Amino acid sequence: MHTPITEGLTSVILLQSFTVFPEYFISISAIYVLIVIVIITYNVYGLLIHKALSECLALILLMACYLIFNDYDVLVSNTLSFHHSIINDYLTYVSKFLICLFTAFYFVLISSSLKEQKLTSFEYLLIILLSTLGLLLMCSSGDLLTAYLSIELSSLALYILAAFRKTSTYSIESGLKYFITGAVSSGFFLLGSSFIYLNSGSIYFDDFITLFERNKWSFYPPNLLEEDMDPHFHLMILIYKYFNLEYTIWKPWPEGSPLVDYSFIEIGLAFIYFSLLIKIACAPFHLWSLDVYEGSPTSSSFFFAAITKLSIFVLLIRLAHTCFVTSSSSWHLYFIIIGVLSIFVGSFGGLKQRKLKTLLAYSSITNMGYALVALGTLTNTAIQMLFFHLIIYMISGLCTWSIILLLRLKTKNYGNKYSKELGDIALLRKSNPALAFAFSLTMFSIAGIPPLIGFLPKMFIFLSALMMGYYMVIIASAVLSVIATFYYIRIIKVVYFENLLVGKLYYPINTHITLLISSLIFSLLFLFFNPTLIQLLFFDILQTPSNVSFYCLTKI
């Protein structure tokens, strides 16, 4: 009996291991929307469907939220699917849910301002949807190849978003700058991945855990593990005991034996961290972000600042806290240094800045600095506080950017000026007192004044760094955050107490958008008194020891 050698590999993706239903839904609906709109607008030139389309895409993302919420059992099963390249755990679940929810809010918030910005073509919204798809895949990626492809999917869409206003030179310039820095950082990501592959022979995160983190989780003795475990796991241990097998995974690593040679891993990790830090615009690598945020259309820079940062941090948490903790002594200090440097640059750079979007870019650099200090501390609490900080950052980013986007000046030369300066919001108190109050609340929250939620994550990050004994870091960043408070307060001063006789007039805002904004602003105040709601989101993002070993054993 001769069987042909060229028979296919036995790889079947079962329905029970198909854990990417939300992404699948979003990609199919994006393609469907593309086809339908092309059919609708085939012969009709200049049909304006941007408002309906943005609400439709918000609906798609809310449905994806529901899908994620509904698939809790599958998505939080602590397993790996698609041949180890998709991770299903709580961190993925929460971050995917938050990204979908906030992007849906984002679509609602920008829907009425697209016409004023002259971004009415449907490709703009569709590209944002596909970029969100890339962000979702980045959260759940379980190997370096999937991570690279999803970073490329999201960031190629972002370059297009930055350059979308073809008639403006600033927009084209910012798109080109973003593209060049992004290409350099992608190249470094690939170089780092190849170095890691050279040393370990694998690109999968779970292989990194088994190779390099062996001594981290093999320290837990079996009797400690048997107490609270899943029944599935009990069965496995019973089988091990029945067959008298030596379950090698819990065996403590012998003391003093030579560990792995980390030299190549460290260089590769340095390159990967470098490229990811370029993507989130931290202080030595931040120079592109100022020009890009200022030059690109306001709704695009809204997306860059508010939505895209979370998933890159999820990838950083996976690499730094899950896969390569053992080699952390060589690089975790650099995270803290870069964090303090970005707080420094963000605080002092914004002092003399009068353009609003550049000011918010500096504010974003400062916030990324706090997040990096938490990431460099690398304790479990610090990682949880990092996640807390990012959620609050996204909420307050949505508030600030949407208010800036929705302030439409009543001028005669309509739409000639796209970027806003501090003078444009002078005496907002007189023309729109509610919006002025909301804006000042948001600014107080970002500055970290106590009765608002922005105070809590900052304080917890400082406390978690204090537990590890980084006193100088805390003193420096606290002093620098006081300096950063200056320009937040100055915005409030401009809004309320500017010594002018004539203010500017603005168009009113739609009702459903005001409902959304006021609920977001209310959450800034409410969450301070009831932070348990957010704690419910992030308390379980790190795996308990039993989960880690479970994670290494079962592969769908």
Place this chain on the structure above:
Amino acid sequence: MLTSNSLFIFFSYALVFSSIMVIIAQHPVFSLLFLVSCFIFSSFLLFLLECEFLAFLFIVVYVGAIAILFLFAIMMLESKLNNLSKNTIKYFPIGILFSIVLLLPILNVVNTFFVDSSTVSDSFYVNNYQNWYDLIDSTHDVNVYGQILYSYFALQLLIAGLILLVVLIGVVSLTNSYEKQTKQQSTFRQLSRTVKIF
């Protein structure tokens, strides 16, 4: 064994040389030609590693499509690059500093990592044998790539398709102008242009 190693070393040195020349060469066309030679040498390296399909793919995609596209873009731009040497001198010290900072740790690690201290490689006779089973049971390169791509990396293949979709939508919307008049080709102006490459 020895011959293939020497070929490998030769092609690697040629690759390094031509990639340095890509940066050093003043005229963009020359640096582009060195880029083409870079791709060709790296495809030779892939041949020596017995990845024939990838080697052909390198030549077809990079030399056949991308390098020609670059050449076309350079010919269209006709840029005057007189001030390039000034910029080179201006950025020389900081570039050297950063390249040393980048290269030294890598070279140090490579030096320590690839030290072959086994006695087998020091001995005179290289233990070379032919595995006959490999020769009988061999599948084609393309076959292997196809099977792995469509079974183990199905998801990644789909993501790559989505990336292409994003780029397609973006390029169409960025370059498309909704004007009624299309640009006409005037033969006289085209023929009367002088060649300004060299």
